[in-house]
Amino acid sequence: MIKQLSWKVGGQQGEGIDSTGEIFSTALNRLGYHLYGYRHFSSRIKGGHSNTKIRISIRPIRAVSDDLDVLVAFDQETIDLNAHELHDRGVILADAKFKPVVPEGVSARLFSVPFTKIAQDVGLAQMKNMVAVGASSALLGLPLEAFQGVIEEKFSRKGQQVVDKNMEAIQSGVDHVLKETGGMIEDLKLEPSDGKKRLYMIGNDAIALGAIAAGARLMAAYPITPSSEIMEYLIKQLSKFGGTVVQTEDEIAAISMVLGANYGGVRALTASAGPGLSLMTEAIGLAGMTETPAVIVDTQRGGPSTGLPTKQEQSDINAMLYSTHGEIPKIVIAPSTAEECFYDTIQAFNLADRYQCPVIILSDLALSLGKQTVEPLDYDRISIDRGNLITDSEGLKQLENSELFKRYEWTEDGVSSRVLPGVKNGLHHVTGVEHDEVGRPSENPLNRQRMVEKRLKKLEQGIDFEHPVHVDAEHEEADLLIVGIGSTRGVIHEGMERLQADGVTVNHLHIRQLLPFPAETVKKEMAKAKKVVVVENNATGQLASQLKLHVGMADKISHVGKYDGNPFLPSEIYNQCKELLVHGHV
């Protein structure tokens, strides 16, 4: 019995690959396995090779594996493109219909199963996916009951007969494999899981759910990969809570609408990827200048320009830190797991209200779309803090004679009271032009200086973000510190484990708060290590530059970049770090 394995299903895009993966993984999740699913898709909608790879384990995992145990193929192309990932004991389950052949040099075992034929015998060719699900679960030794509930939920709308037919298709898949292999393939049987209840979700769903939990009731956005799921989820759910999603004409409208909404007192967000964020920059500056809260999600993908729209990259770091003209207070946080996507989004809204500034949630394609196991989300951890907000006229001093409320009053910490439009005795102006304490335009040099300082002061003492870094550092003195951000959390962890097995002492630091940069904490961790390697999905080492800028120690920092569109594999982390330790450079 094995503790973990990788399973992949592939075929033509639009052929039901996603739903095959979904049914299989939902059942596995309910059985209590830890999962990580990563979809490979192209920018085409129909046609073109598409696959979903799911890693199944009895312990937490958050990375794509190096190799593959089971490949389910609905066409020869799937085999040709993916069979090289299979290790020697790997298995190909292929539809007998296309007369599958194993490419040269691949020593995996091929079982051709008449997926289509069996499905037709049961009643409908489309159910070939279910036959494949059954065939797979026979190999892994999964109990069939695990699928009953999943199938019922998915098909009960279509009637009991459809449910029964689908279960029959799964059963036939199981039977066929058991008969054909005759128990030959014992080495793929999975150890039983702990059976605990957990969630299985993509980062984007967790962000969207976090937004609802935070009380966000308005989203304005323009569709773009890989952020659209956030919008789609909220379109589905927000109306139940009285809120709505506006699909705007462009991202400039989206962010501007979000500013108007936040100014009006509702928690509002927008989400996009690099191209959209580029369009938003002027308005993000307006949020900073007018001290208007706003939550903005950037799901990074391959840039620049249209770049690689459906591929992984982490190359917006500099843009998110620096892209607005002028100097504004801005917060950038970076969740690294789907669970953190949920809690961080709630915190993002609190930070935006508390510091009255834009907050960017920096995600990346692998985090936003990678599907992962999440421990049950804790309702009691949802807290709402609206900061210094005045929602009614109670306690406000009467304004005489076109006098105005000091919306931008100079205070110790730079944060002033924010009063919502509509409130009596709260009248003030808001403008992107430099202004005085009541919001009237002013070019007075002294006022200008004080206002710049007031705005920046809000974040200078650091912010109240719960987890500015994730640290996994058991060694007081380490050979190596690996630093990462975003979705690389799991793969770095695995690379680290392999290095530790070789006797290397390794610590892992994940940056969760990019701006303001938690320099002291990072410095402390860096000081413990002889060498520091920054792992990031970009070419220029944008995160490494932040370390050098804020902490120094430049001579011990190296950078491992990957920018071919794919997430890091554990072996790549391992090999590159080995290289560094042996040769002193990557």
Place this chain on the structure above:
Amino acid sequence: MATFKEFRNKVKPNWCPGCGDFSVLAAMQRAFANQGLEPEDVTLVSGIGCSGRISGYMNAYGFHGIHGRALPIAQGLKLANRDLTVVAAGGDGDGFAIGMSHTIHAIRRNVDITYIVMDNQVYGLTKGQTSPRSEMGFKTKSTPKGAIEATIAPLEMALTAGAGFVAQAFSSDLKQMTRLIEEGLNHKGFSLINVYSPCVTYNKINTYDWFKENLTNLEQDESYDPSDRMMAMQKLMENNGLVTGLIYQNKERKSYEEMISGFREEPLAKQDLKLPKEDFDQLVAEFA
């Protein structure tokens, strides 16, 4: 009840003496007062330009944003708090050049706000360049040999975009402008009021006198029916857009807010943010 004077503040406008925007400010103040509004009931969202400064001269809530984006800001605000009277205002460059797509889409979307364009057919604030509203041949700093691009026809465009309320005013007729603004405020849905608001400094062609000579007041034409879209289009085309009055109104069209499913009467900004435990459990169950 507030009088129009209570919508004045102590800031002295930095508009040139004679600028058409003074009348627009005065007409808005009168319209708000006539409608029984208090200063805190109104938020004026403005763009960037000489015209955009208007929110700073009004004793009401004001949001002076960035060039061309008054409309999305105003729509976001209205969706956040549907109890507010939200008015957007800006120049012809703001609304018909950099912000043109927001104008068209705000018309399509039909959020219940009023949009007042101070159309002087030139860029005032940046000291006299051509605007999409400049006439062909109009000489400016940026078109020393005369503008060679066609003039945009915003009202015809509004009609084709599905506008429910289209009107045009002229800075010299304060009474008519005030009334049109009031009608716009009362219209349920998006209302567009284009105002010929002469720039006395950079537009020596389209002057007060020129407008007096060339404008046709539709209200003096008894046969004119503002509920007839075809007639509206025809009148605009016949007169090259040089008309004043209520040009078109469709009282049947529902506003965006009325069309959103599940959108409540109670403003979003006033709703309880806390997610009930049962709802949370239900949402989470989808991922189990």
